[in-house]
Amino acid sequence: MFENTKAFSGFSVDDIDAARRFxxxxxxxxxxxxxxxxxLHIAGDRDTLVCPKxxxxxxxxxxLNFPVEDVEAAS
Structure with a gap:
């Protein structure tokens, strides 16, 4: 039934404005x-939903994970 469905992930936040800025x-x-x-429109054609709670x-x-070559340089 769902083997061809394009799933997406999501998570909640307590402040949508802060999430938008971040x-x-x-x-x-x-x-x-x-x-x-x-x-969030992320490369790979799989959007991520951010909802207020x-x-x-x-x-x-x-x-939410982002691959980077150098963790220290990215943080």
Missing amino acids: YGEVLGLRISEANGMLT KDHVPATFTI
């Missing part, structure tokens, strides 16, 4: 916004 301005990702949610608690694990 992902758009700091990381330089292309972002769109609709219905109070952000979509009032009782959001930050994950204790990695939810």
Whole structure:
């Protein structure tokens, strides 16, 4: 049933404005916004949904990974 479905991932944040600034301005990702949610347009044709959640608690694990050649230089 889902073997040909193009899945996408998503995560919640407690501040959509801060997320827009971070992902758009700091990381330089292309972002769109609709219905109070952000979509991160990342290379590879798999968008990531960022949705607001009032009782959001930050994950204790990695939810979004970006491959880089030098971690120290990228941070």
